[in-house]
Amino acid sequence: MFGFLQKVGDYTKDAVSAASYITQGLSVTFDHLSRRPITVQYPYEKLIPSERYRGRIHFEFDKCIACEVCVRVCPINLPVVDWTMNKQTKKKELSNYSIDFGVCIFCGNCVEYCPTNCLSMTEEYELAAFDRHSLNFDNVALGRLPTSVTSDPAVVPLRELAYLPKGELDPHVVPATSPRAGKLPEQVLAELKAESNGGPGS
Template identity: 55%
Template structure:
């Protein structure tokens, strides 16, 4: 055959294939238009979370005995516990406690190993 005829034939086949792909993607888009919206009006409606959901960490300053178990669970400097030893009462006093949420992965190991349960996970 003539080279021009074969090139027009290939062009026609490619055009038909592209039109078919475009039509399939358009049909998928239209099929999703009939579904109900899943948007939740956040302050007024709460999403039901799983019982294994790991949310924010809640820390109770009064319960902490500054044992630093939470800091030793993770190898990196994730938890920073500042304390000083009071000689007259023979006890550690907690000065400050902070968590670097930039590297925290919300695994919950620090909560699991805390002896006084001063750390807990919220559902938020």
């Protein structure tokens, strides 16, 4: 009889703790139901990278003097500068330049120290590839003009965190009735113009 009562007691304890776990799980679910989605519908919508974003490096072949400063300042001596000496002009002639983005850490040192500014960081971040060897960009690939989120007609650009009310840093506490995440650049521009014309917030 005592064993039976103990089993009933254990069973009841288990049932109560299971119910408490289910309630906890459902409370999280219901809490999220009342929040609005903040997901960016990539790749149809993309966040505009910040102004100083360090993306794929752009290279201008004609400006390069093959000084190899970029190699010396690179923490992993990554850029490959192929050059030959022109004995008549006594100047180096660049024949090929490459950077392997499968290895590059995008620190920006090479861009910072290049004496002729032939390197620049772009806002291009979509560098996924099936074969990592294809990330080794030669001077032709490096010279391609970068794509931009704002100039791509197939993409709706969103400005990061622009949807948050002033002073609010946590998107989860914003009511579900607020508009969805992200503002179009035109909306941001219109707001800035309204503010500069003496509108709200000026």
